[in-house]
Amino acid sequence: MNQKKSVRRRGRAATIHEVARHAGVSPMTVSRVVNGNSNVRPATRDLVMRAVRELNYTPNPAARQLAAAPGMRIALIFTNPSTAYLSELVVGALRGASRAAVQLVVEAWDPSDVEAERTAARALARSVAGVILPPPLGESEAVVSELAEAGVPTVAIASGRSRDEISCVRIDDYRASHEMTAYLLSLGHRRIGFIQGDPNQTASGRRLEGYRSALDAAGIAFDPKLVEQGYFTYRSGLEAAERLLARRYAPTAIFASNDDMAAAAVSVAHRRGLDVPRDLSVVGFDDSSAATTVWPELTTIRQPIASMADSAIDTLLRGIRRGDRETRLVVDHVVAHELVRRDSVAPPAQARKKR
DSSP states (O other), rough: OEEEEOOOTTTTTOOOOHHHHHSOOOOOHHHHHHHSSSOOOOHHHHHHHHHHHHHHHOOOOHHHHHOOOTTOOEEEEOOOOHHHHHHHHHHHHHHHHHHHHHHEEEEEEEETHHHHHHHHHHHHHTTEEEEEEETTTOOOHHHHHHHHTTTEEEESOOOOOOOSSSSSEEEOHHHHHHHHHHHHTTTTTOOOOEEETTTSSSHHHHHHHHHHHHHHHHTTTGGGGGGOOOSSSSHHHHHHHHHTTTTTOOOEEEESSSSHHHHHHHHHHHHHHHOOTTTTTEEEBBOOOOGGSSSSSSEEEEEEOHHHHHHHHHHHHHHHHHHOOOOOOOOEEOOOEEEETTTOOOOHHHHHHHH
């Protein structure tokens, strides 16, 4: 769903996005029609022109020139440690940038120095038309405040919450985590280990909350000994899974907050002579490439990372075309997730015996 935090002012001219919604087509299709591109089906052209007339839409030459400028640059800034996650993100952003004929600039930043982040954000604001911030940069007060003050359209991807200053494209992490935990419970698992993500990211907290709420709904007391800290890295997943499986009463299932850590849990299980899923079920989050490069392939929550990055490009272009900060929309776009069932999950041994 999209939640818009500002509304169209009375008397303001219609935008290309409003025409697109009215006609049921993409903004790019509207742009092709109004610019006389012949590569549009006649029926679609008629729909668009009808919407143009009904909304009294007049293309803004300055905005059109800006949106079509081959030198327009959009930046994707990252510090994310997961290679699988980053590759999905870049693929989606490149797809959106190519479709919009804009230049995508990809930069890695060091998240350890707040002042360096401020300085870098200040410099970036002078050289690009828009910015995409994946976690954890989308929650950096230093970076967000600098870009917002400079009036640069910015979109945070996969944040655990919406923001007032910038737009967001995200899933409902709480609901997705609740759904995955409930699925494990439905199979008979009662001791479900949980590997948290980076504590500096709000999505990590929301996933833990979803896990706890599903346990509570099933009447199962939360056991803090079944929760271990991870940092969204494979190495942290190895260490967390080792601690969980070394317990006297080890879990029958492990829910890791991303696929990298879940893949690490599978590796630890194999090293300990445990069969996945007969002896231990393992599930992840994201449905990145890591989910299908391990054996068995992971049951996971599909967060459409590439599509979210693509959508972030569209959101940025809408903000750039508006130009005037006073009329800019801050959008909270919550996209659908999906529980993807693969071979890493089975009922626990005790439940199988009862059957």
